[in-house]
Amino acid sequence: MVLSMKNLKDKIVVISGAGSGIGLATAQAFAEKGARVHLVDIDGARLKAAADKLCGFQITTHLVDCRDGQAVMQLAEEIYRQDGRVDILHNNAGVCCGGPVHEISLEDWRWSVDVNLWGTIHGIRAFVPRMIEQGGPAHIINTASMAGLVGLPYVAPYCATKFAVVGLSESLAAELAAYDIRVTTVCPGAVATNVLKDGRVNLPGQWLSKIQRAVDRFGSDPEAVAADILAAVRSGQSLKITAAGSMLPLWILKRASQSVYDRINRLATKFASKL
Numbered sequence: 001m002v003l004s005m006k007n008l009k010d011k012i013v014v015i016s017g018a019g020s021g022i023g024l025a026t027a028q029a030f031a032e033k034g035a036r037v038h039l040v041d042i043d044g045a046r047l048k049a050a051a052d053k054l055c056g057f058q059i060t061t062h063l064v065d066c067r068d069g070q071a072v073m074q075l076a077e078e079i080y081r082q083d084g085r086v087d088i089l090h091n092n093a094g095v096c097c098g099g100p101v102h103e104i105s106l107e108d109w110r111w112s113v114d115v116n117l118w119g120t121i122h123g124i125r126a127f128v129p130r131m132i133e134q135g136g137p138a139h140i141i142n143t144a145s146m147a148g149l150v151g152l153p154y155v156a157p158y159c160a161t162k163f164a165v166v167g168l169s170e171s172l173a174a175e176l177a178a179y180d181i182r183v184t185t186v187c188p189g190a191v192a193t194n195v196l197k198d199g200r201v202n203l204p205g206q207w208l209s210k211i212q213r214a215v216d217r218f219g220s221d222p223e224a225v226a227a228d229i230l231a232a233v234r235s236g237q238s239l240k241i242t243a244a245g246s247m248l249p250l251w252i253l254k255r256a257s258q259s260v261y262d263r264i265n266r267l268a269t270k271f272a273s274k275l
């Protein structure tokens with residue numbers, strides 16, 4: 001039987017991409033429950049600001065690029081040396097890349113795959129063997145996206161990598177149940193964070209600036225997503241759809257009728273590219 005993680009006090013948590021947005025909000029939410037949180041990010045200034053914000057909580061920051069498998073391995077060694085175990089691993093770092101699919105450079109494709117997919121793989125390779133060895137219940141959270149459930153236009157590298165994270169997480173969940181390790185795949189819709197501002201997205205017309213304004217205005221708060229993530233960990237939920245907005249009916253429609261979904265997706269793309 002796989003036990004769920006109800007009491008978070010003194011649990012050891014590792015979160016990548018924790019300098020901003022969903023990762024930072026989740027780090028804060030875990031820290032407020034008494035967990036000891038390791039915040040990992042590629043951006044030192046963000047880590048410093050996060051450490052200032054979470055001053056007084058049990059936190060440690062680590063400047064690590066999740067694309068670098070060796071560096072993630074060293075991170076795991078360091079954390080196990082310090083704390084002896086990891087109860088919750090959150091592979092969350094992610095970047096957004098998009099544009100007309102035939103115009104996206106190889107460099108941008110590699111950046112997306114390296115951060116979104118390899119970053120998650122590196123986290124799994126570095127931590128899972130140790131989590132199995134330590135024994136007892138543990139939990140892995142992988143941040144995917146609604147773009148990992150429905151194929152959205154003009155963000156093919158993002159969708160491709162997030163679909164991959166969804167598949168990877170499902171495999172992982174099935175395999176790790178035998179070791180008392182649960183896996184939650186988090187699929188947020190639009191959340192007001194830095195992901196688009198930091199992204200490499202080249203959309204036609206005014207589409208990008210309109211999307212950015214809409215996300216800033218109507219996107220969910222990262223704190224609400226963090227609360228959903230904690231609830232999913234506590235209940236042991238395997239798929240957590242959060243802040244999905246209009247993408248939820250689209251996903252439901254896709255499951256009900258792929259052909260109707262395809263038609264609507266094509267029409268929406270035609271409409272949006274005229275914006």
Ligand SMILES: NC(=O)c1ccc[n+]([C@@H]2O[C@H](COP(=O)([O-])OP(=O)(O)OC[C@H]3O[C@@H](n4cnc5c(N)ncnc54)[C@H](O)[C@@H]3O)[C@@H](O)[C@H]2O)c1
Pocket residue numbers: 016017018019020021022023040041042043046064065066067092093094095096115119143144145146187188189190191192193194195196198222
């Ligand atoms: N914001 C949204 O609308 C949304 C929706 C669905 C999924 N997501 C996913 O949520 C996750 C968190 O994104 P966010 O929205 O909070 O964005 P964010 O940009 O606010 O935070 C992402 C963090 O990841 C860090 N990062 C980037 N590359 C890294 C690397 N190579 N190594 C380590 N850290 C790195 C960034 O410095 C940043 O602090 C991502 O996986 C993203 O794809 C976001």
